Amino acid sequence: MSVFNLPDLGEGLTEAEIVEWHVAEGDEVVVDQHVVTVETAKATVDVPCPFAGTVTTRHGEVGDTVPVGSPLVTVGGESGSAATVLAGARQYREEERAGAKLPTGDAAPEEGSGAVLIGYGTGAGSSKRRRRVVRPAGRNTSTPPAKNDYPAVHAGPDSRDSRGGVGAVRVISPIVRRLAREHGVDLAALPVARQGEVVRRADVEQAINGAITPDERPDITSTPAPATSERSPQRIPITGIRRTIADRVSQSRREIPDATTWVDADATELVAAKDALKAARPDAGIGILPLMARITVAALQRFPELNATIDGQAQEIVRHRAVHLGFAAQSPRGLVVPVVKDADTLSTTELAAALRDLTARARAGELSPGELTGSTFTLNNYGVFGVDGSTPIINHPEVGMLGVGRIIERPWAHEGQVALRRITQLGLTFDHRACDGGAAGGFLRFVADAVERPVVMLADL
Structure with missing residues (x-):
């Protein structure tokens, strides 16, 4: 087992809030794959994991504040053989080059993702695309892969993310997703999301204020919000x-x-x-x-x-x-x-x-x-x-x-x-x-x- 602690994010920052997980327990990761997005006092940061293997434990849920140096994820021994992991990483690089039109041959970076934090990561590459989950042969493929970062291809409104909710909705930043969650807005039901466009903060705020109405379709995954009076005060966490x-x-x-x-x-x-x-x-x-x-x-x-x-x-x-x-x-x-x-x-x-x-x-x-x-x-x-x-x-x-x-x-x-x-x-x-x-x-x-x-x-x- 390898425990990946929240690294030093620089500028004297001592803690970060978990905004979005990109992997679920049981998913397999490669070196430098972004596993979580955290929000610090200064910026929103995608955190790359320095280990390859199977995610056995996620330490914290969305909204939790994690001190620097505290456990973030625990990764088990490399799934399958080392050759399997390396082959998966190599396959990812080839697909990344094909999808992003990256250079190939002698000019192509063979190692590293450029996903570097203090004390972790490699710096040979320059790609900013999030690494996808690598699954060896024989694994149950019904478990969905981690979501790709924008500008990944829209996967349709009815796909599911690793937490079982409606996913694959492209947002301009993780802050938009959190704002929607706090106010009970179904991102996938917004007209812009149904059209395959990027959801921006203004779209969510309009939905909150009632300026736009989400498409009428059943949401089989969400839990109905408790009934509250329209005149009851709203409590907003200071985070x-x-x-x-x-x-x-x-x-x-x-x-x-x-x-x-x-x-x-x-x-x-x-x-x-x-x-x-x-x-x-x-x-x-x-x-x-x-x-x-x-x-x-x-x-x-x-x-x-x-x-x-x-x-x-x-x-x-x-x-x-x-x-x-x-x-x-x-x-x-x-x-x-x-x-x-x-x-x-x-x-x-x-x-x-x-x-x-x-x-x-x-x-x-x-x-x-x-x-x-x-x-x-x-x-x-x-x-x-x-x-x-x-x-x-x-x-x-x-x-x-x-x-x-x-x-x-x-x-x-x-x-x-x-x-x-x-x-x-x-x-x-x-x-x-x-x-x-x-x-x-x-x-x-x-x-x-x-x-x-x-x-x-x-x-x-």
Whole structure:
């Protein structure tokens, strides 16, 4: 017997919640096959098993929280002979090449899947497809194989997964499947699933709110939900990233003596600069957020007091020479803070590309833990939600956060006259332990001046 413990997932994470099992007890696995999807405080991760053989025990059910180092699965001795297992793995690679059009011959990877976690896995290959269950001859084939990961071929609405429920429904992320389970939504009955399309979070939310009605067909596997009053309160467990957010903001409020200062700024010239760049470089995708990121980086270089973190144990302020710029983004898992590493070394075009890439992958739930940690300052563009201002909670252990409100036309004194100008509110929340009001005010005034006269900022870049 080989016991596979939940490995170190990096970034100081100590536990993970089981989101979905991809194997059942009695299934056979090959080395590096993904056996379970877990959700950490930072990301959703497919966990590969480093052993080959038969799954004898799954330690935990969907929704359980497993500490790092605790048993995850127990794998028995290799089923059949070693030659059988190797032949199955070889057959899988050949089928994978045929299905995914991978290179063959001398250019083909012969070993490894690229499914690497700290202390486990091999790295010779680059495939991201989930390994299927390998079954030797003579085994009862009525037991269904583990589901392939999206974008696997849709297997039809009436197929069954390893837990006996309706399976083979493609979802954009495991979070969608969990949301459906919590609200009693039958994924296979949704119109998009019946059409063989990918089920997205919006489809499930529409079903929950009654905007769409699942197909009327009997569900022979589900247990009827207990009758409840429509006015009874709904209890939602605080788990996964929501629990992490709760812990982080609570810690920030307990430990950080924060203060907020703000200023209204005339962003008319900034909008004009954005429009000019869009006309000159339409492929660069430089919008307001990249320009604000450019301004923020310049301000942090001028006022390094705010490009810092607090080391609570050592009771030290750590001023960083590199600017790792975090920015608030919505994702299927809630609010996350992707990080543009070494933002001070990037051009405005490169900043725009990095922000665009991280935002897209945040919305798809594809960011790794390393891309969600290590920021030295956070930019929060809450103006996209149609609000003017906010007093945000600092992203612990940073010492500052810059907020940008919506840009709207307002009457404004301009060149001795009242005119309609594009106005935005800029707010800075800062840790009073790391800097005083003079540095905070100087930082915010620098940002406001750059918003009002972005061309002047070029003299210092």
